[in-house]
Amino acid sequence: MNDEQLVEALVERVWQQVRPLAGPPVMQVELEASGxxxxxxxxxxxxxxxxxxxxxxxxxxxxxxxxxxxxxxxxxxxxxxxxxxxxxxxxxxxxxxxxxxxxxxxxxxxxxxxxxxxxxxxxxxxxxxxxxxxxxxxxxxxALRHIHMHPSYAERYGLRDRQQVSVRVAGERAVTFDNTVLRVSPNFATYMHIDYDEANACGFKKGMVGTILPQ
Ligand SMILES: [Zn+2]
Incomplete structure (x- = not known):
């Protein structure tokens, strides 16, 4: 085990001990609006x-x-x-x-x-x-709203490809997007994609983050 692996193993062990104290995991994802x-x-x-x-x-x-x-x-x-x-x-x-x-x-x-x-x-x-x-x-x-998700994110939170989730967006025009489909692939970076109708509905601004909720 090299230094990097050792640090990773330690972080994982600490995370496993801390996680139960932290309550349910907060799964956040950055939104992008596609024109x-x-x-x-x-x-x-x-x-x-x-x-x-x-x-x-x-x-x-x-x-x-x-x-x-x-x-x-x-x-x-x-x-x-x-x-x-x-x-x-x-x-x-x-x-x-x-x-x-x-x-x-x-x-x-x-x-x-x-x-x-x-x-x-x-x-x-x-x-x-x-x-x-x-x-x-x-x-x-x-386009059906979807989250491109790297497997490392999916594994961390027990999510799977094609699963449907809700995504809560806070703010003045707070919206919960139900029926959001996860697409998990090593070729993806983790971002949620919505179209301009959905972007306007939730008062989208660049960098906006939503919270993934089980559905
Ligand atoms: Zn997309």
Whole structure:
């Protein structure tokens, strides 16, 4: 056992003794608000931006490997449209348009609330890029609020992948978000993701922290 392991073992032993005195654990998580955005396949990026034109990162997101692209596109629905919608990289296996319920009303589409990647039965929409257009036959969704969680956090508090929890946000517009899904992966940093409707409902400010409650 090296010094580092020794310190870790000591900390864990002290923690086990102190924990019962501290009452139930306070599980906190930082919130991030996601605006409307699109994930694209390479095939669709070829059409929208030009054959082989790479997505350009202008900022890293909190999730490792995920980034904001310089590229922007139009999203055109039957009743309305949004210009300059942000693309998030890297490229995905399926193109996915994530909007708020308010956005959906303005566009005139009726997307279901879904976890990322669960696109069966979702409506389509038209995407307009500088080089071409894509008529999606599916892929529009309102993101189901979720917590990206590193396994170290989940193990510490006895939480598991796909578990649903409530998250209490304090403040002037205090809200408890029920039906929040945990997504546990070593590829994740621990953050809760809400959309702009949810962000406005709870008076979101950058750095805001919520408390995870069993559900
Ligand atoms: Zn997320």
């Amino acid at each position: 409307r955005h699109v994930h694209v396949t390479r095939e669709h990026a070829d059409i929208l931006f030009g054959k082989g034109v790479p997505l350009t990162s202008i900022a890293d997101l909190s999730q490792p490997g995920q980034f904001v692209c310089r590229e922007r596109i139009g999203v055109v629905g039957p009743k309305g449209e949004f210009g300059a919608v942000v693309i998030l990289g890297p490229e995905r296996a399926e193109t996915q348009v994530e909007i708020s319920a308010t956005d959906a009303l303005m566009l005139g589409v009726k997307p279901p609330v879904r976890l990322s990647g669960d696109l069966a039965g979702t409506p389509g929409i038209r995407l307009v890029g500088p080089a071409g257009e894509v008529e999606l036959d599916h892929g529009v969704m309102v």
